[in-house]
Amino acid sequence: MDYEKWVWIELIGFDNTESDFGVTAYMNTLGFSPNGISLLLFTPDFVHAHKGMEQEYWLPVETCSYAARPYGKLRNRQEWTNYQLLGLVKELQKHGIDIYCSFFNLFLYRIDGQGRASEWCAAHPELYEMRKTGEAFPVINPLKRLKDGTYYEDLFIRDLTTVMRDYNFDGYHGADGYTSPRLSLAEADYSDDMVGQFIRLSGVELAEGLKEECDGVPQEMEKRGDWIWEFKRMEWIRFYADRWGAFWQKIMPALRKEGKKAVLNSVWTRDPFEALYRYGVDYRLLAASGVDGFVVESVAASCSAGAGEIEYEPGTEFMAMLMTIKAYVPDMKLICLNAIQDTNEQWDAISHAPTVLERDIFSFSNIYLQDREGVRRCSSGFVACLGDGISRDSWEWILKRWNLGYKGQPESVIGASFVWSDNGLNGSLEEYPSTRDWPAYKFLMTFIDHGAPLHTMVNVNDLDLASGMICVTGLHLLPEEELTRVLNYRNGPSLLIGKMTERISQAAASAGLNIECKPDQLVGMVRDRTGAVVQVFSNVHDGDLLHGGMDDLLHLNDAKSWVEPLYFSKLSGEFLNRCVQTLAGDSGAPISLRNEEHIRTTTLEIQPGRWRILIRNLHMNYKTAHLDVGRAIAKVSVLTDFPGIPIFPVGSEFSLYVPGRGMVIVEIEF
Incomplete structure (x- = not known):
């Protein structure tokens, strides 16, 4: 099956007490060789506090697990050195895997319940995102300037390429905060720095009574921010879109010069419209930088299961998001972020909500774009998020569903x-x-x-x-x-x-x-x-x-x-x-005759006379799907594990149970 398999994982998923850093054991558990592994190193200090490779030294503790979490399912957090990390990269590359480094723009974490901050980031508050109320939001804004007036992006490129070279990473995975802001444009960043860049690059002149320099004066900052969002909203959005585009169009040539690749996270699960309106990011401009693909934040399973105590059911929304991104950047490889588990963020879809995880896999692998190349999938594969502490049985469960999701190429939808x-x-x-x-x-x-x-x-x-x-x-x-x-x-x-x-x-x-x-x-x-x-x-x-x-x-x-x-x-x-x-x-798709408010279908013509039907249940409980496909059915074959009994059609109709918030796949022969 022609699709890509990726894993996003922390260092806690490996073992630096073993001679091969636990790679053999991990690969045996995994059961397949991924196309790429992205090592989540959490914080920008990973690149900015890098001391080279002339001597061995301890890495910052917060890079050794996500926000320095003390333990995972299999082992406690270990302290890693720069030499050990280099050894891990080499061992993984022996398996033909491309190894990427990744980190967020975050730097706050806790040790034994006490709040800490990564040293380099804590020393540069001028880079923090700034709300229009004048309140600093403690994350790095990569578009800002340092105290000496130089652009952070220039320092970032220098430090990133050094780290890529020293550890021999195959690529860089631009994660949350390095592909878009964390706060919406309606809220941030309204610092003197970003407003000054806005005025210079857009040609907008502030209204009388508004000050170009008012950092530290919350009332003046808020008045200026309110005016920009009310009267110069489109200019503000376009300014940010241009800046994010320029940021990556500056990074990519530097990475290519080193022979490196890059993939970028999409913008907070947002489609092209909301990526622009909410966050000022234009996917077309990111794609123009020459990146190798987008990791689309299609993390519906975690949201559906209530991660963070949110009440949000985005399965359909994320389907539409993925489809519209592909339509907007049709030549870009889109790899879906598959929300399996995240110990630090305290959700575990594969243990607590396997039906919604299964639903995501089948749904996101079976939406399509019709273009000059024919009918092709919007997505090119999955990134397992996150990949530590998963048992061999669970990996087999995941891989079986990935394979089924990408099985075959339909002639039409x-x-x-x-x-x-x-x-x-x-x-x-x-x-x-x-x-x-x-x-x-x-x-x-x-x-x-x-x-x-x-x-x-x-x-x-x-x-x-x-x-x-x-x-x-x-x-x-x-x-x-x-x-x-x-x-x-x-x-x-x-x-x-x-x-x-x-x-x-x-x-x-x-x-x-x-x-x-x-x-x-x-x-x-x-x-x-x-x-x-x-x-x-x-x-x-x-x-x-x-x-x-x-x-x-x-x-x-x-x-x-x-x-x-x-x-x-x-x-x-x-x-x-x-x-x-x-x-x-008027579409010729199957008609739902029972529980039509809960049952949804996707129908693929695999070849003349054979349809594959993906049947989704929106309800929490089991529901019967009773479908009429409009033609006499000769045979129904169930491709999923459930239901585990044969299905017998009657004329053009058949029925079966679908698990709550889950999906069943069948093939019918006419």
Whole structure:
């Protein structure tokens, strides 16, 4: 099976008392040779406190386990030296594995209950992220400048390349905090440094009464920050996007010169729209740096299981996130972060929520992009997170499901295709602050969540390759050329959603479509494969805007964690249901006849006459899936461990149990 297997692991997963540092024992437990192993060394002090390799010395204790946690499932934290780490890298490379180093922008930890800070980071408070209230958030902001006015990124590149060379790492894994800020742009970083960079690079002039230098004066800082977010929001977002892009476009040539690779974490599980709006990161600019891939933070299992006591069920959301990232950067390798366990963060999906872990594996390995190369998976593999203390039996369980998730190459995906437009993304970003209208990913996520069979993305420029039902959102945001492609689509029916602007009305009329509705009202148009309009329905605004209208929308609180949703305008239940019914009814996908509010399917045509159906249960408890596939079934084969009994079809129907928050995979022969 052609997919990549990676492991993210701390030093606590190995044993420096063994001559081979415990590598043989670990590989025997693992049972396979990964494409890559990323060593999590926690803190930037790993690179900045590096003393070279002329002498042996102890590494900072917090690099020896995640935040210096004292023990794991198999052993206590060990103190490691620079020579031992080099020996570990060499032993792992003997197995043909690429070894990466990784660390967060964090530096606070605890020893015996007492708070500590990594020495180098603690000595550089000028680099901390700064809230607009003037409060320092103790993490490194890689875009800032040191006290002497030089850019941190220049020091980082020098120190990182030295460490990469001295330990002979194959690559660098840019983890949380080195690919995006930890706080949202609505909240940070509003220090004099970042505001000064903003003014210089964007050409924006501060309003009268606002000071360019006011660090240490919270009221002045907050007033300045509020003004930037209210009046120069798009400029602020673009400034950050350019800075993050430039940061990596400076790092990658230095790594390539050393013959090294790099992969980057995605932005806090966010799709291209929210990555930009919330955090000021443009995936296209990161990709342009020449990185080898993105590690997509698809950690749904940990969230679903309530890690950190959060109440968040993001399985469908993360599917939409992964699909839209792939549509935006189609040539980028996307490796899914598989949330297996994290002792330091105190969650263990494989022990406490195996059904949601299984669901993630099957879901994220079976969403697709249709382009000039054909139908191809959005994801290229998994990163086991985190990889220490897992038994041989558990690794066999994981590998069996990874293999099944990536087994075979479908000839087509049964269902509708969701149409992506880069121009639609940019338009959504521009209009969102004053309208809170839905971007593409919000439609995609909601439609899938309500049962629409949308598991394939297609770029608007590749519409000639699509067949069957298509779904287009943000119709009014498309430029003329793209709008013409959409209106000329004849390879199947289409659902077109957008605001009835004058331009759309004229374009529709020129295509022979007579549509009556209020100006700027959100409408859905259903067309058959001849282009004829067979349905038109509009969204009924019911409490759509806050009491203050547009002014209140501009002042909504966007300073939220990634686990908290942004505010979006309301979509009526009737409008949503008609969209989902259209997509389900005209797509040829299986119809759910029982527990339809809980059962979701993904259907792949493996070859003519044979379908593979992934059946997901949204409920906590077992639920029956009773499906009608529309054609007489000759045979049903169960590919997953559950259910462990044969399934006998009746005509075009069959039924089986699906575990709570889990997934079952079957193949049917017609």
